Amino acid sequence: MLQFYLNDQLVRPAHPAGSTLLDYIRYQQHLTGTKIGCREGDCGACTVLVGELRPDAEGQPVVRYQSMTSCLTPLGNAHGRHIVTVEGLSQAAGQLTPVQQAIVAEGGTQCGFCTPGFVMSMTGHCLHGAATPEAARASIDGNICRCTGYKSLERATDRLTAELLTRDAAPKRLPWLVQQGYVPAYFERMAARLAELRRETVADVAARTGGHLPDANDPAVTPPLTYLLGGGTDLLVQRADDVLAAEVQLLYGHAERCFIREQADGRISLGAATTVEDLRSSELLLGRFPRLRQHLKLVSSTPIRNMATVAGNFVNASPIGDLTIFFLALDARLTLQNAAGEQRQLPLRELYRGYKQLNRQPDEQLVEISFLPPAEGEVFNFEKVSKRTHLDIASVNAAARLRVHDAVIQEAHLSAGGVGPTPLYLRRTSEWLSGQPLTPETLRAAGELAQQEISPISDARGTAEYKRLLLRQLLYAHFLEHFPQQLTLAELL
Numbered sequence: 001m002l003q004f005y006l007n008d009q010l011v012r013p014a015h016p017a018g019s020t021l022l023d024y025i026r027y028q029q030h031l032t033g034t035k036i037g038c039r040e041g042d043c044g045a046c047t048v049l050v051g052e053l054r055p056d057a058e059g060q061p062v063v064r065y066q067s068m069t070s071c072l073t074p075l076g077n078a079h080g081r082h083i084v085t086v087e088g089l090s091q092a093a094g095q096l097t098p099v100q101q102a103i104v105a106e107g108g109t110q111c112g113f114c115t116p117g118f119v120m121s122m123t124g125h126c127l128h129g130a131a132t133p134e135a136a137r138a139s140i141d142g143n144i145c146r147c148t149g150y151k152s153l154e155r156a157t158d159r160l161t162a163e164l165l166t167r168d169a170a171p172k173r174l175p176w177l178v179q180q181g182y183v184p185a186y187f188e189r190m191a192a193r194l195a196e197l198r199r200e201t202v203a204d205v206a207a208r209t210g211g212h213l214p215d216a217n218d219p220a221v222t223p224p225l226t227y228l229l230g231g232g233t234d235l236l237v238q239r240a241d242d243v244l245a246a247e248v249q250l251l252y253g254h255a256e257r258c259f260i261r262e263q264a265d266g267r268i269s270l271g272a273a274t275t276v277e278d279l280r281s282s283e284l285l286l287g288r289f290p291r292l293r294q295h296l297k298l299v300s301s302t303p304i305r306n307m308a309t310v311a312g313n314f315v316n317a318s319p320i321g322d323l324t325i326f327f328l329a330l331d332a333r334l335t336l337q338n339a340a341g342e343q344r345q346l347p348l349r350e351l352y353r354g355y356k357q358l359n360r361q362p363d364e365q366l367v368e369i370s371f372l373p374p375a376e377g378e379v380f381n382f383e384k385v386s387k388r389t390h391l392d393i394a395s396v397n398a399a400a401r402l403r404v405h406d407a408v409i410q411e412a413h414l415s416a417g418g419v420g421p422t423p424l425y426l427r428r429t430s431e432w433l434s435g436q437p438l439t440p441e442t443l444r445a446a447g448e449l450a451q452q453e454i455s456p457i458s459d460a461r462g463t464a465e466y467k468r469l470l471l472r473q474l475l476y477a478h479f480l481e482h483f484p485q486q487l488t489l490a491e492l493l
Ligand SMILES: Cc1cc2nc3c(=O)[nH]c(=O)nc-3n(C[C@H](O)[C@H](O)[C@H](O)COP(=O)(O)OP(=O)(O)OC[C@H]3O[C@@H](n4cnc5c(N)ncnc54)[C@H](O)[C@@H]3O)c2cc1C
Pocket: 040, 041, 042, 072, 227, 228, 229, 230, 231, 232, 233, 234, 235, 236, 237, 251, 272, 273, 298, 299, 300, 301, 304, 307, 308, 309, 310, 311, 312, 313, 314, 315, 316, 320, 321, 322, 323, 364, 365, 366, 367, 391, 392, 393, 394
């Protein structure tokens, strides 16, 4: 049974798991503070907080809140969680929270349509974010305001940062936030409530399935497969009506599909439902990819990164999928599992057969991704050019894994998106580069060779000629980024 807390109430909707959380909030619960703007994850007017029970640093269960766009959140993904709308932040009648006060004080609201979304994003930041101006501003990277011009909203985030810094003496953040009126007192009861909900869910599933715990492939738990659903950030944009009418298999947050671990052989494996934000905040990955946070900040916006899964990025097969390009350069290996539970391994580089055509059977689920992280002496780089810095898909994106020793390129693995019908591993250019001296001549020749491997088309993101130029520049950028002592831009042009 689908059940979750909506603000201070336990709800048990009988609506399809593939319908949107937004429609349930507005049309079934009549909580109209959550607005509908684009229904495509772009404007942030529908932002809510989604709280999930997780262990804290001491292993104690706490509720971790993340902002998400409810227009793309499948209702089923709310199961067992705490959903907070702007109404759920209300204190005594007429009293504003410090986030709302900061917005008012700085003139950050005019028509008010976007305001609940900004309030939710900023409140999510206050619950968990670092007390720095940069982190506070980044928390509203998924919210659009047509009236204010953002400066007033940025000042409001600065004001919040100053207030959060006064917390120093208070050891725990949540009781302090409750005391200051950022969130109501019932937030302090949510960890216990969600823990109870989890116990009930496990007991309920065990009773229905004869004692064993839920498995995503178990037909006793999940009806016959129609749609595999991760974060929904692609499927609910492309096919919301189909998904609404279909049976769905929910993978988001599934314990067996959400992990990041190092294997004995040094490979790192990821559960397929690991989200972009999980990657960004993984200590293990940050240790291997020092610039990971900056690289993945280029992917969509905070609420979308909180929802978007790695598998969803690979399987939607967009020629400009950022994670796909990232992992192609790393030669990631996929584990696919069919409905009978049989598994097979497939290099990501062999997944794509043509535009949106995959080397994958309809009943095959991507369960795990593994890759060797850059070793000592290797470097990794990711570049993306899009029309807007935030919340935009790439015109062209590119990644590189390189080993250079004594000014010789020992090994190169280059990938690129937006320059063909599928995400591309630039095999010929990569092979040719290996063994070449690291000189401007080599890179210019590689730039020419790469042109023969791509076939960009002109579209809304740029002309074919522009994309060819971008790819060459991004190839240069990989080397300039990591070897500035050996190369200069002037030498390459
Ligand atoms: C506003 C907005 C901005 C975006 N910006 C970017 C961006 O900057 N860069 C970028 O790369 N993408 C971007 N995207 C696209 C999207 O967010 C990503 O591709 C995301 O990773 C998709 O993951 P998901 O879990 O939400 O996929 P879903 O929508 O849940 O699923 C996508 C597809 O994958 C299938 N699928 C999901 N999980 C599995 C599995 N385990 N096994 C097999 N099939 C599976 C689904 O059936 C579906 O066909 C953006 C989307 C939006 C709405």
